Amino acid sequence: MATPMTAAQAVAQLKKWGLRYVEIPGWATHNREGHGAWGPVNGFIWHHTGADVKDGRAYAASTLYNGLSDLPGPLCHFSIGTDGTVYLVGWGRANHAGGGDPAVLAHVQAEDYSGQLHPTRGNSNGVDGNAHFYGVEIQYSGGHEMTAAQYAAARRLSAAILDFHGWSERSVIGHGEWSSDKWDPGYTPGKIMAMPTVRADVKATLAAGPGGTPSQPNTGGGTSPSKATAMTLSDAVVVGAWLKAQWPDDKGLADGKITVNTAIGSTYGHARAAHEGVDALRKEVADLRAAVVKLTAAVAAKGA
Incomplete structure (x- = not known):
């Protein structure tokens, strides 16, 4: 006092x-x-x-x-x-x-x-x-x-x-x-x-x-x-105009907002899918390289 x-x-x-x-x-x-x-x-x-x-x-x-x-x-x-x-x-x-x-x-x-x-x-x-x-x-x-x-x-x-x-x-x-x-x-x-x-x-x-x-x-x-310490997973956050323009038919973005929980879950899901896609692509590239090596060897052998 x-x-x-x-x-x-x-x-x-x-x-x-x-x-x-x-x-x-x-x-x-x-x-x-x-x-x-x-x-x-x-x-x-x-x-x-x-x-x-x-x-x-x-x-x-x-x-x-x-x-x-x-x-x-x-x-x-x-x-x-x-x-x-x-x-x-x-x-x-x-x-x-x-x-x-x-x-x-x-x-x-x-x-x-x-x-x-x-x-x-x-x-x-x-x-x-x-x-x-x-x-x-x-x-x-x-x-x-x-x-x-x-x-x-x-x-x-x-x-x-x-x-x-x-x-x-x-x-x-x-x-x-x-x-x-x-x-x-x-x-x-x-x-x-x-x-x-x-x-x-x-x-x-x-x-x-x-x-x-x-x-x-x-x-x-x-x-x-920082708003993070005062924000809950159910809070709605505003999404950018670019995001709505990319997916104009997405009803979940119609009001221009998305919950924190959905945003985090969506981000994780897309990141994981992208990671798995990259892994699959790497395997395909490796297989293609191996096939090219075999084909090159076969062509060389035939020419000999």
Whole structure:
């Protein structure tokens, strides 16, 4: 448990960690005071906005600052644009975490867990998360990966908060790890990122320090953590247009998707068939070579 940073301390941490930031006018005193507690704080929650945003500053200054018709702002403390810019939206209690699992809160407070957190309570039957967590809204839909610049900034922003409070990477969680109603931050519709991988990358960033360069994040070739650790065999993955064009009559590819299980099984089957075909071809070539040798010898003998 910790006393929340002041607005001035938050800005100092952003500067210390070299984050590019923009202050939305009024942010330092903009909060939900009088509508619940603020502090002690225990951690930092990552969110996605649920929409792709073209003008990061305008979105932060309007939707995130003012809120929605049924949810007054601020809707976060920080927001990250597609270019990695951090927007300061509000300070104090903010409407971002909502209700969540008390067991998750206990784990974050104690920093005694490993792996992905799986909450069993949500907004309607959980405990107040707005009192206990800082929150960042990363400006993307969640239906695809965030940009590389956003992921780098989110890791560095997390490290800045952890550094101030002396917390470990286990104080950083996804909204979908806090509330059973949520799945953000996502990488494909309805699927939360592999947060253990996120935490490993945050740990590396924190260990490298404000002026250091952390080891390359565990992206698996993408811009955000490997989806493999958060994917099941029944998940559907999108196939390329080329694949559908090659087999236009394949009804299994009609919707442009194929399950991981089918893809792996199909890949194995085709690879094995190809391997067996190559073996058979090698045998045929060897037999042909032997026949040519015999024929050559026979022709030579006849000529003699």
